[in-house]
Amino acid sequence: MSLFLIVLLPFAGALLPGLLIRAGRNVCAATTGAVTATALLGLIVNAPAVMRGQSLTARLDWLPALGLNANFHLDGLGLLFAGLILGIGLLIILYARFYLSREDPMGRFYTFLLLFQGAMVGIVLSDNILLLLVFWELTSLSSFLLIGYWSHLPESRQGARMALTVTGTGGLAMIAGMLILGNLADSYDLSVILTRKETIQASSLYPLALVLILAGCFTKSAQFPFHFWLPHAMAAPTPVSAYLHSATMVKAGLFLMARLWPVLSGTPEWFYIVATTGLVTMVLGALIALFKDDLKALLAFSTVSHLGLITMLLGFGTKGAAVAAVFHIINHASFKAALFMTAGIIDHETHTRDAQRLGGLRRLMPVTFAIATITALSMAGLPFLNGFLSKEMMLEEAAHTAWLGNPWLVPALATAGALLSVAYSLRYLVHVFLGPERDDYPTRPHDPGFGMWAAPALLVVPVIVIGIYPAVAEALVNTTATAVIGQDPHVHLKIWHGLTPALFLSVVAVAGGALLLSVQRPLARLWDSTPRPEAKTMFDAAIAGLAGLGNRVTDGLHNGAITRYAAIFMVTVVAVGWHAYGGGALGAETRALSQISPVAWIGWAVLVIATLGLIRYHRNRLRALVLMGVIGLIVSISFNYLSAPDLALTQLSVEVVTIILLLLALNFLPEITPPETPPLRRMRDMTIAAAAGLGAGGLIYLLMTRDFVFGTISDFHLTRSYKGGGGDNVVNVILVDFRGYDTFGEITVLGIAAIVIYAVTEALLDSPVRRRLLHRQPGHALAGDAHPMMMVIGTRVLMPIALMVAAYIFLRGHNQPGGGFIAGLVASIALVMQYMASGFAWASERQRYPYHGIIAAGVLLATATGVGSWLADRPFLTSNFGYFRIPPLKEFELATAMGFDAGVFLVVVGAVMLALESISRMARRQDNEVSPYPMDIDPARETTPAKET
Amino acid sequence: MELLVASAIGLLTAAGVYMVLRLRTFPVILGLSLLSYAVNLFLFATGRLAINLPPVLKSHSNIDPAGYTDPLPQALVLTAIVISFGMTAVIVMVSISACLASDTDRIDLTPAPGAEAEAGEDQPEDRR
Structure with a gap:
């Protein structure tokens, strides 16, 4: 039987007992036994060859460049241990069938047992030390489950935790040791490592690797001074003790010492430590x-x-x-x-x-x-x-x-x-x-x-x-x-x-x-009266100390306010940046500064004034928001000025929805920020902020005045954009074609963000907060004419125009500035205007498709476009394009990337609308009846609806 | 021009950091928005500045990369702008819920604003 199969059988079989326990305890035990017996049989089939002196191998290269291979081999040592694990395992399964009482969940026991068995067999058959480490950790975890099987008993839980802590800590040390060993031997394959004794023992890192690996072996095999966990692990059911502590887990450390004996032993260090x-x-x-x-x-x-x-x-x-x-x-x-x-x-x-x-x-x-x-x-x-x-x-x-x-x-x-x-x-x-x-x-x-x-x-x-x-x-x-x-x-x-x-x-x-x-009895009395260090007390004290230290560090950093760790984070980033700047070499300035036009000066001055004003007047939140809008506008204009029309369009439309979003938020938040920080603290914050600002500004200045140190891949995108992607707008081609996978991930994230907002809203409206929301009194008088005629008419007229602009921007996106992102934002703004004009309730009654559906449709459409390229035997999201002519139209281009861009469009519309809709849904009050009319005062109507008071 | 852009990025960063260090949710949200302006401009500027050279091809043959600005940072920033809107919306939602549920928009764990809280609120390290 293949070595892979021998290792995999217990893992695969671990699924069975949990299911078959419904068929009775005998069936459950028999199945578990059959799984182990099959694996044992597979081992025995291979035994004659091993006894003749051969060693069997099974190789599966996974990441050979990293030395990560799923290689197994079977030699005498592996045969002995695998035989013990599976043979005694079989007897334990029989014994446990009669040992466990009716109250014990037997299916769970056998599942844990098989998991453990698989991990142990994995250790002894691994030919790759990284693979071995994985199985090593698996034994720690599965033995934790086995030792803590009677989880209703405190000793059981404590014993399991102690075993996991001690063997897990040793396992960590061993990972480091094994990595050093692999580095010294220049291979992670055991069969290679075992031939490199001279190289390894000659290295100055040999003692370190030895100590770390032995730490893993000693903790696992309960060697002094780590022996204390083993007796506490006896809180487990006896079959577990018999299995783990006679034949298997504690022998894993011995196995590894024997396995690595050819390379590690023979030195004075080895002799004196081991x-x-x-x-x-x-x-x-x-x-x-x-x-x-x-x-x-x-x-x-x-x-x-x-x-x-x-x-x-x-x-x-x-x-x-x-x-x-x-x-x-x-x-x-x-x-x-x-x-x-x-x-x-x-x-x-x-x-x-x-x-x-x-x-x-x-x-x-x-x-x-x-x-x-x-x-x-x-x-x-x-x-x-x-x-x-x-x-x-x-x-x-x-x-x-x-x-x-x-x-x-x-x-x-x-x-x-x-x-x-x-x-x-x-x-x-x-x-x-x-x-x-x-x-x-x-x-x-x-x-x-x-x-x-x-x-x-x-x-x-x-x-x-x-x-x-x-x-x-x-x-x-x-x-x-x-x-x-x-x-x-x-x-x-x-x-x-x-x-x-x-x-x-x-x-x-x-x-x-x-x-x-x-003379044992008198000696025992003497023994009991002599004070001895109690391992469990010391262990508990050490754990409590470490947990206390952890709590102090955490409490020191996380005091419940983001302010503290934001400040620590900022100071760290600036310090690390400063350190890197001091440690590296700075090349000479290679780019001349470009001319500053008067327009640029004006834009810069507006930005500076708006930002300083924001800092100065941020306590009045509405005013701060207006200044934010100014800043956003200047940023979009600078994008346009600096040859990035796509960015300018995106920033501009995002700016609109962001301001609407924040205005909605102000509906629920206090309108002013009270002054509550003392001047000293404000000074401190300003210092941190100034340092961060100087760092960011200085870094980008140095960057902009120098050419790229390495060649850029941008030229590839520029030259291939038309030939490969069929588009002139290189930014859009990058988004929907070259880096389509990234965009695909991004629209998914955007959709998830919107759904998170929706979910939080739902949860909030299900909580006691709902009552408070319904009875909320506005802070000041509301406008008497909530849905003014002028606005309603204006937005209605604008809507088709705005949607047409969106369609235009969408269609031209591949060749001119535009595309799905911008079109989606423009379309959302057209819709949001209707909500603003006629009210949330009126607008949402006329909504035909739920926004989640639109998000999902967008992601699915993008996926379908990507998968479509599989039909042409191309990788996911490879685009294709062609030119068509339908008289009397001029010749036009169709690209599959357009389908993808349509998916982007739908996700953006759905996400923006779902986010804004969720927040405005909370604004509905109890007395807010849904008006059947789009506007409050309509001269064409005989009567006006009762106005809200 | 480089000096203007660099100083603007520096100023926006500083303003953003200062606002993030405030004790109420709304200024923190504004601060994060300011920081995202700064970061987006920063990323954009790593492509170096160019005026009147948009990355929209003028002809299909003999494409000279020197005739266009760097399109790659633009593509990165474009999605970043949209994503940062999504993230802002999530934070706004979370802070609204927190404010509605606890009746205060403070970002630390003070139960309710009161005389007691006033005394200690500028030394959050003294409280748990």
Whole structure:
């Protein structure tokens, strides 16, 4: 089966459980199992080739220029991990079917589980480190969902958040580390990176990359000092704990260390960071495990300890140690998953997992006892069980390792770890199963049904088989180790190695462990009375501190008024601009200043006076608006003067609708701005404003007096406008043809803006504000003649003329100044005049099409024009044109771009009208009856309608 | 001419920034409009100034780009003008709603204008 399919199957299958739970829990579990089994089968099909030493790849280049490829490959290491993930996953699915109660939403559980499974398989099969990072983050997210599955429990939520915070932070560090690594190796493909050991280790960035990547691995694999999240994650349902914390998620860090072992290991940095962390974690985890009463916490810390052991072995950097690490990964996954499941069974059947309240279960739960005994003794490392073999190999390696020249430190601590491991493993048996039967169990315990103990029982098989005939695992260990160390180690696994130092240390560990257990209870009292740093308190304090810092920064910047951050923003922009100006080189002036005509002086003077007047008199809002109109007018005239007739027309017509809009707004807003800023603050604002003004003015002056540094693409547009777009008006051709896609986006934005306004109006009119609006009293007397005859007649006469002008401007747009934008604005003004003359209600009663419809029609028309070019096998929005002649007319041009421009026209009309209409709709008052007449006083009419009071 | 345009852009920017820093919605809207004039003129002027050279082709052969002003900034500014109308309309709508719902057109979070608010309103950093 293709590697893509193996990775994709769990993701695709994740959709099924959520749907099929309606068909019942068995169907749901069976489907989930079938998905995993299919993926596992696909893996097994590929296994023989990998075992022969081949490595399979599947490539999909996505963005090769950026090194972003969806490449997968399968070698021994990937095979082992994918096998563990899918195999144990299958057992977990079976176990969870019987573990979850009727109240638990099982479909959701299986969906999360498959998502997680897919992400894990993705990690171990990725051949691209960027792809690997994506899957890495996906495991953090999906494990968050799994750990927080019982979201009604606070511990569950807190544990999930802590796991996400810790592993997510490590993941961020790792992203940086991986990017450095990819840069050093000049490729993001793992297969290439693995061949660049010398280049990478010679670089001065190697230590930084190493630390960042290890931060990701250590947080994920719960290594000291990041080990604290793992026990808190035990708030999850036991199947999750068994899956995430025995076989998969916490092994992801180990996987990555093993994966990158060929390039990163072998240096003193690697040895001292990785081996030391592993050693400390192993001993510390085992010590804490010994004193935990909660069975799952005990197992969690024992997991921390065993992960430390594997990390330490990888850290040694020797080939023998790497082989031992690989072997222990297999062994640990089998016995720890089974142990977690037995803890879950005990919890499920007795309703407690507190070792203090248990004991004497061996006769009540014989099957569970048998499974727990075998797996716990394997964890303790007793002979004829698989844990023994890898522990021996570990002690053997440790015995030959010196730390800072000290030959006994590592062996002694490793033995201490093994000793503690024996103690807590035996404790799991002695304090839970042995001893007298009690009569105060929360419920009467008994063995669960077959479905629940089948999965752990299956896991016992490899524990015993490998323990007795280690040769069966040889092929797998050799293949996997080959992938890690780059050559076949040809190890022969056997139980009896002779009287080696490791055997001696092992004996010490077992004897010492048993001895230690006998004094566990008094020691536990001592342990409980000693003050220790509590990780959760520290974590919570750190999070609270960070959140507080975040709040202070945010509150400092965002105090609810735009003023503060607008000021900060402005000062920053000016400072950055000044810095850039100071840092760059300024070319010589190459353009002569152009002549200033008297007209230009006059326009400039009017603009300056109007602007200064606006600042001075802006408190009177109506006056400010008039001055705004003057400024807008001068701006449009300057566009015209400076050879931009299209801009002048657009600015002029936009100016009209903007002023109408702001006048409408003043209907609802206070008419004056009260003075409320003290002079000092005004001075400050003026300083900021002056700095910004000087910056903008100075920059554009420097720009205008120099020629382009690089060639411009404008010449292309000028020379191609007629031949390519069939138009003389280059600006219009750019809008509807060369850059048609941009315009398409812009009209869409415009339409959305209008619909937003409409939506806000609707929401407002549905709220209590509506009452207030209806009963609003105008601030001053309204004109007695609201709809004067002169105006009504004038606008009626103007309407067809204005619409004709719009049509004219539209049609000539391709070759002369004009086009859809301007025509749309002119047409809207013609319509708005009718609203102004005869009132909103009268006009809207005569409206035939809703403005949303017009906007939609415009966007659709533009789209259709664009799509039309597909029929001619051209890209979206390629225009075509031709010349036609219909007698008696002269020859004229038709371009498909005209359809697009018509879409622009419709959107502009619809958007402008919808915006203005929405705002004026709010102005309707309760007493505002709709007059049947266009004007209040009509001499042709006998009676006049009752006037409003 | 360049000096006039540059000083006009500078003045409009300064006026816009000053108005944006006011404490009521309406001046802020005016300030944003002034800023959009300034920005549109700025973008337009990056094509350099030319008089009586509109980018409308006079003949279809031997097109000399030097005979026309730069059409590209014009096309950019044209859509920018229309879009800025749309955005102004949205801000106007939002500020009208805010004013109607809270009975004040202040832009900070003061619940209602009153004696208490008067005292502290120029030091918004003192309030949450």
